[in-house]
Amino acid sequence: MMLFRVFGFLSLFFQTHVYSQTTLAPKKFLTVPLGNVKPAGWLMDQLVVQTNGLAGHLHEFYDYASQTDWTGGTSYYSNLEEAGSYWFNAMVPNGVLVNNSAINAKTSQFLSYVLSHQDNTGWLGPEVGTTKPRLLWGRYPFLFGAIQMTEVDTTLTNQVVTAMHKFVAVANTMLKAGEGVDAWAATRWEDFVIALQWLYDFHPNGNEALLIDTMQRLKWTGVPWEKVFSQHYFPTTAVENTPNPFDPLTWHGVNMAEGLKALPSTYRFTHNQSDLDTASKGWDMLFQYHGRPSGIFAADEYLAGLEAVRGTELCLVVETMFSGSYLYQVIGDPKFADRVERITYNALPATLTGDMWSRQYLQQQNQIGAKNMNPNPFPNDGAYSNVFGLEPNYPCCTVNHPQGWPKFISNAFLTTPDQKSLVHLYLGPFMTSVTLASNNKVTATVETIYPFSDTLTTTITATQTFTYFVRIPSWVVGGTISINGATTRALTPSNGLQSVSASAGTTKFVLNLPADIKTESRPHGSIAVQRGPLHYAFDIPRSQKVLKRNAQQSLAVDLEFDATAAWQYAIDPATLKFNNVPPASGKLPSPIFDSGKSPLTISVTACPISWATAGDTFAAAPPPNPACTGAQKAITLAPYGTTKLRIGEFPTFRST
Template sequence: MPLAVVQDSTNGPLTMLWGLLVSFLASLTARSAVNGQSPTGLAPKAFLSLPLGTIKPAGWLHDQLIVQTNGLAGHEHEFYHYVSQSDWIGGNSYYSSLEEAGSYWFNGMIPTGVLVNDPTIQTQVQQFLDYVLDHQDSTGWLGPEVNTTKPRYLWGRYPFFFGAIQMVEANPALTDRVVTALHKFVSLANTMLHDGEGLEDWAKTRWEDFVMVLQWLYDFHPNGQEDLLVDTMKMLKWSGDPWEDVFKEEYFPKSAVENLPNPFPVLTWHGVNMAEGLKALPATYRFTHNQSDLDAASKGWDLLFQYHGRPSGIYAADEYLAGLEADRGTELCLVVETMFSGSYLYQVIGDPKFADRVERITYNALPATLTGDMWSRQYLQQQNQIAAKNMTPNPFPNDGPYSNVFGLEPNYPCCTVNHPQGWPKFISNAFVTTPDQKSLVHVYLGPYSVNTTLAGGNKVSVTVDTLYPFSDTLTTTITAKNAFTYHVRIPSWVSKGTIAINGAAPKSVSPKNGLHAVSVKAGTTKVVLDLPSDITIESRPHGSVAVHRGPLHYAYDIARSQKVLTANAQEPRAVDLEFDATGRWQYAIDPDTLTFHGSTPSGGNLPSPVFDSGLPPFTITATACPIDWEVAGDTFAAVPPTNPACTGEATNITLWPFGATKLRIGEFPTFKAT
């Protein structure tokens, strides 16, 4: 690792250098121990995931996937040059190349196609799988480098492997073909790693994704290759970036990083790499059995959100970690990768803080960075976003001025092909089982149906009827062949939650480690949960505040104009949109006046799409007053003024769920109404 020096308020350069040397020697000792007398087998997870298709979305969540399928995600295969079928048949595009775009698209569209039962998407991904596996060469390599002199790097295949695993889960008839191809590739990869081949900067930082694939093979289809699989895991870790050191508090950046030297390879502070790297240490733990790996992963998670977190649940990185200021950006790829990593962290470690965070990200940051119809997406979203346009000046030091425009591929194309994994993978991780597979656990709250068989042949079906997070009530009907224990997550923000079983009087929920246990008898059991929450205030920089209730963050939805900047020649619905504020947004609020307003939608159904201006049934009102608040150029809000003076009479404003806003103020100055 490079011995660059980081200096902060508590560590001088010599102290930091010494710490790095000690850390490096410790890693050598750990490496020797792992390569010498490794524990036998892989450590168990806290929870086990269910095969794709076991959990299906219902109600408004199903509608979200339909909107996504009818939007950019479901149609880009028809026209978008990186993944269009007309390009890849000739072998000319990334769709067949596995360099990035095709793998990303494949990984996200498989669960989308399965969960909405879309035959067109299912045919497309099957064609992709067939094309890739049909072109595997005799060495085991998969990708465009077959029969070429192109250098062979491992990274671009990892999302493809995740996709192939999901296809096997949804269609077990594919098992032999996919598993055989994966084992052939692993044998080659192991040799390459021992020879120091196949690694470049991106592969060195994203090694954990391949480790997870290897662990799936080890857990379900080892084919007598356990030693080779574990050895390959070790080689990936020790040839990759040292996440156990990156996440140590003495090295972790506590502000935007553009002016800080990184003591590790520079891509470790890259936002999306950080999102993926969150999986590294729980993956390592499974073959080291070291509790220190889990402790470091948990600490790194906390540091990331402490120093770079957003009220919308996610963290800031406009390419690289960006601190706490509300004008800095968060990449859409980062959002969906953090959701996936958080689910994996919860399943390995079992700490409910991971599930709470993923649910908050999903119901706020994810929809906020897409238009309601999901035909246009941002590269970067902002917490305080007063325009979405070509920015002058540009607040993003490493990304272009077009980054917060809603469009087909503003700034970079990666989020166009990678964003579709967000909603379906959230759904497919919404339920898990205990390691003994005797109990079912409802993790992410929302409307679902589940059909599975637990240990002992216990066939179980579950339906969850709810508008959550736009309702506090969930009605769950469970049908089981045999008695078992059902667990449901009670989020940390719930206040005075109750549970009623089979019509009995409600009782207070009593979660342990975030889970409330329900003893379910054979037959049918009906569970009604009421999970109200209080309005809470989060302190933000410059004396500003953010407003929450339950999983939802609330923001002022700025009135806006819309201008079409460009439309795709083949698909006119794929447009780049400029949004500009048409109304006042410079307000301070009095937090003591916040009032929640919840209503039941007409007919009991939410509007479609629910994440668009004025459509959610939950709002919060506040007493506010106009203030002077500077603008940088004409495109983004300066930092919120501290203790501003009112420049006019107090008025009432309405705050809406953050995900429904496209221009917004999410961090407010405060004042005291008289």
């Protein structure tokens, strides 16, 4: 804590000398307005499943996000501090993308209530006339939601922008007075900076100097992420026994996920390349020392190292996805997009039941049970953390997780800063419609069942010739493209992007993006199995027991899963074989992220081994160099996201 304060003092001292820029540096790529990118095919189905599940019904019954709390009283006010802001930020894009009139009406009501209750100081929130201090952080997700609403309904722009500028003025005054910054605001200041940058870019209203001053003050009253992400201070192991030289919440998983955006957002007002360099290196270190084969990192409340039974919080999954998208937009390195796609197609669905009525607080790479754990492998989270339910351990992920799929979809297409080109970033089935520079009206339709297939067919219509870009992931080996039925040729991407010359009229091209099976080295001599964007795991057969059922909504249940078959296997990586059985109808089953639904599997020769458990609740570390205790057999690995109990990191042996 002392070191944190010292850095804060030095930062304030040098602020005027180091950060005197009065303009914002441009981003490498620009987002398109919410609603201009829509999911199609299985991806639309996935969002419909979410809407028909827990996320789409929270406002009807869940006291942490219930509509009845929005009409006044202290319950509503507490919602704006976290729950309501989280819910609003997630459900605005969810409702728009599935065109759900009921949800859209609720988000509109929420926005109207908050804006109409802004007080005469500009404050958005409850603490007026109370003894409770004003704290800034809970408003940041609300601002994200309000910005998204203006992208869909431009008639809201003046009202939202006016309210935001009033809030900026009071926030700036508070920061000057040393008010409004608790431990959470000190780590999550970058979210407010990004909202301020939206105002600066599109609606500055003559307040450019105040906006930049507020950005600077947020940084200098917050965590020095450039130090946290430096090689000197970044923790290389699980942190429960490691003294933190900064505020303890810097190593908190969700704060770390949000903090990934801090330095690229800082770069825009400092113009310092070092901010981008440190952000990129920090990203790499986070996954080097705490990463998972599912794409995400481990933090069962705090950074948790590499052990397969340590946990990953659902909130940090969706926040890392959002941060990775922002990092790509500012820096342009395809490694950010590759990882976001891997997280989305693995870690996100793995921590939700297929019907999305129950979610975990923590997921595990090797997860042999989802139950009240005794003993408990999580040093800072409760024994109930890996149960699938309404609000296991903490309720935050219940209202925050629905932002994952919608924001992945809305960030799937970008434009170049000159607005001349469209960039297809995240691969999957999409439709988009944008107007580029010189009034070039462009639509693109992507037909595919990717990541459950290697083939994508894109049809572009345009009023003028332009260059279209599509991301080619780093795992593609021998990829090809055929344009307008011409001879197939090898891909030639530059910095991860394949250019396609799209003529006025219609252009159609087919991508084939094959990949090799790869193994990833993990602790204790174990391995993980990857192919393309998907991580593969052994889907442990399971029993299901209802632990709890919500009194108001019977579909919201807490579920215990127990293994009903052996999971103690070593595998021979030399025998891994990819299997693809395309659906006869060409359409994937729904919900696709559930046991037995994937058309893609990997078979491997395995043998039973002795593999200890801790009590009966979690697997010990994979045993190195195990001996077989029975006959060899073939087992099948499924995409990680379809599994709810699993082994994702295996001991190895050499088969006969």
